[in-house]
Amino acid sequence: MFHAKAFAPFENLATKLQPHASGSDDGSHDIAHILRVFKNAMRIQAVEGGDARILAAAVLLHDCVAVEKNSPMRSQASALAAKKASVILVELGWDRDDIAAVAHAIVAHSFSANVPPETLEAKILQDADRLDAIGMVGAGRCFYIGGRMSSALYDPFDPAGDNRELDDKRYVIDHFQTKLFKLAGGFQTKTGRALAATRDQRLRDFFAAFLDEI
Template sequence: MTPYRIAALAHAFAPHEGLAEALLPFATEAGDGAHDPAHILRVFRNAMRIHAEEGGDGRILAAAVLLHDCVAVEKSSPLRSQASRLAAERASALLAERGWSADDREAVAHAVLTHSFSAGITPETTEARILQDADRLDAIGMIGAARCFYIAGRMGSALYDVLDPLAEERPLDDRSFAIDHFPAKLFKLADGFQTATGRRLAAERHDRLQSVLDQFLSEI
């Protein structure tokens, strides 16, 4: 993004506009529309909504949101499970360059490390629990469905198996068929939310996600 667009977008991260303007240039790596500045902003809004009810340190949380995808690893990469660790390490280094204390850097890095479904690490702080919930909210609902199909297109996957769309007589294969990702992962996410607020929001989005699949199946 150009400096002008960064400055303009930073205002959407109120009350952390200054932090956003400093960190947005590092927030995403180009080329992935499912992990772009729009995703970062949606996760921020989710996080602030949960933060308003669950508490936590808003500055730590905002920095963790802004940097949780600062290292990009493709879904098909064998390094996918390491993405959050790599992002946590880079986030800590970026904040060190900006004079953040060791304790605050560690808090941000822990939240970034534990946000990922692929990493399978339990978040231990309020900020980490909120970030995990906020990011997972963006993986379900209408946005989650849109991102699923977008990523499937990037990976060269088909929409569905024409002979067995519901995988009734074959193993699920979400690298080959987009809608296999719904039962393989997306429908499981709502059961793993960390906060009461996140669980409430997730239940609403889970129902929307089920509706998307139901309507998709009715049309094929």
């Protein structure tokens, strides 16, 4: 059951946008993910500033178009989501400039889109979304997606990839080195960077413990 109060003080907005928020059965991009990103975003916004209403709408709609990780359309997912979000907000009577601000934040949040965030709200959304890709939650999501893509956990003969080319489509654990460990260095806000440093260390500790156990 959806609980709009979890998105306070934007309960009314959340109620209107929640039916559009997630477009697939992907448990790594579901309403739980959106709520975690919302909490991250509000935590950063409380320190950094920015328009919280624009940010809340962008968070709620940033994954409104679902494109699987292994799809050739993956790099276009955020642009497609921004386009759909714009239509939704027009129907709700939003101002054109505010819609454009939400759309830019959505487009720029994606790692694969490679679009630089130009507004504070876009920077915060990118940071908030990437925080959910690292730390313990990030590790859990990584393995979930790997299972969804039918990947093996690791190469049993060279799990750390010391003597082979890393392949995160074939081995889940390779994704830590090919992408996840690189994220903390690209955060946009001071608050986001501080939060990322803690989660990045947790992720590295998890990786080390995983390798030790196998």
